[in-house]
Amino acid sequence: ILNVEQSPQSLHVQEGDSTNFTCSFPSSNFYALHWYRWETAKSPEALFVMTLNGDEKKKGRISATLNTKEGYSYLYIKGSQPEDSATYLCASPMAAGNNRKLIWGLGTSLAVNP
Amino acid sequence: DAGVIQSPRHEVTEMGQEVTLRCKPISGHNSLFWYRQTMMRGLELLIYFNNNVPIDDSGMPEDRFSAKMPNASFSTLKIQPSEPRDSAVYFCASSLGRTTDTQYFGPGTRLTVL
Numbered sequence: 001i002l003n004v005e006q007s008p009q010s011l012h013v014q015e016g017d018s019t020n021f022t023c024s025f026p027s028s029n030f031y032a033l034h035w036y037r038w039e040t041a042k043s044p045e046a047l048f049v050m051t052l053n054g055d056e057k058k059k060g061r062i063s064a065t066l067n068t069k070e071g072y073s074y075l076y077i078k079g080s081q082p083e084d085s086a087t088y089l090c091a092s093p094m095a096a097g098n099n100r101k102l103i104w105g106l107g108t109s110l111a112v113n114p
Numbered sequence: 115d116a117g118v119i120q121s122p123r124h125e126v127t128e129m130g131q132e133v134t135l136r137c138k139p140i141s142g143h144n145s146l147f148w149y150r151q152t153m154m155r156g157l158e159l160l161i162y163f164n165n166n167v168p169i170d171d172s173g174m175p176e177d178r179f180s181a182k183m184p185n186a187s188f189s190t191l192k193i194q195p196s197e198p199r200d201s202a203v204y205f206c207a208s209s210l211g212r213t214t215d216t217q218y219f220g221p222g223t224r225l226t227v228l
Contacts, residue, residue, distance in 0.1 A: 030212035043205060043219035044157065051214055089157065093213035099162075100145065102214055103168050106156045 004092050006105035014082050014113050020076045021108040023090030027071035034102060035064055035075055036089040043087060047075075080112040118220035120206050126226045132194040135223045139188055139208030147217060148181055148191050151203040160204075163189065164211055196227045 005024045014021050025033065035047040048057040053068040061078045077084055087109045091102035119138040127133055139146045148160040161171040161182045174181070178197070183189040195198055204222050207217040 022193055034216070038157075043221055044207075044217075045219070046216040049214050049216060097211050099165070099170050100211055101147070101162045102217065104138065104157050104159075 004090060004105040006088075006090055006108050008108060009106070010109040010111070012113065013109045014071050015080060015082060015099075017080050017082045017112075018076065019080055019110065020074050021088065021110075023032070023073045023075070023105055025071050025073075025092045025103075027068055029091045029095065030068045030071075031095045033066055033068075033073050034091045034093075038087045038089055038107065040086070047088075060089045065112065075108075076106050077110070080110075085110055086110045118206055119219055120204075120220035122223060123221060124226075126223045126228065127196055128228050129130050129197055131196045132192065133196045133200075133225060133227075133228075135191040135204050135206075137189045137191070137206030137220060137224070138206075139189070139206070140218055141187070143208035143210055143218075144186070144208045145211035145215075146183060147207040147209075148189070149205040149207065151205065151222070153221075157205075158192070193225075196225075198227045201225055201227050207221050218224050 033050045036044040037047050040046040048064050050066040055066040058062050063076045066073045074096040085109050089107045091104040094101050121136045144165050150158045152203045155164045160173045161181045162169050166183045181191045203222045205219050205222045209215040209217045
């Protein structure tokens, strides 16, 4: 069974700090790694979809890297702002037969203090 | 595009009543997902349809829950009879269905069962 894990569970940083957190997933039968951002009282929104080993993606102050051989991805936030406060979820597709459901981590909850 | 549409946005009902949640996926998307947000499990997949056919319903809690997708533009999640422990936010999401495709989430339905 595919298991996606995230660490830390929660994180408190000061405005302006840079931070990063980890998503780990089984490296065998890898298809893709998804990152989502989920603000309180809103819906999850996609940040990145990553597929290639060594891939690096960036959106503003947020970037992500991918290592499919060892089964982990890092999400980095440079110069955190209060509006970055959210839960960051990663997920990997199951891809068993015609089942393409995402297996989700429990998320890292980030709080940025002004 | 209007995005994924869910109705109602809020539902308050009494224990034992039937509850029906509705979802209209993004036009052209062939995969539809029903999720429940819980404190313990985070984003919990209930059921997943591909081309209107249920692919994975392993997350449906029990027989009180049922879901249908009669056509490509409409799905329902029904709870009968409802119980207080069903109180949660229920999200519907849709995607193009491949492992690299983003899931787009609706605004969610906040269900309260008294």
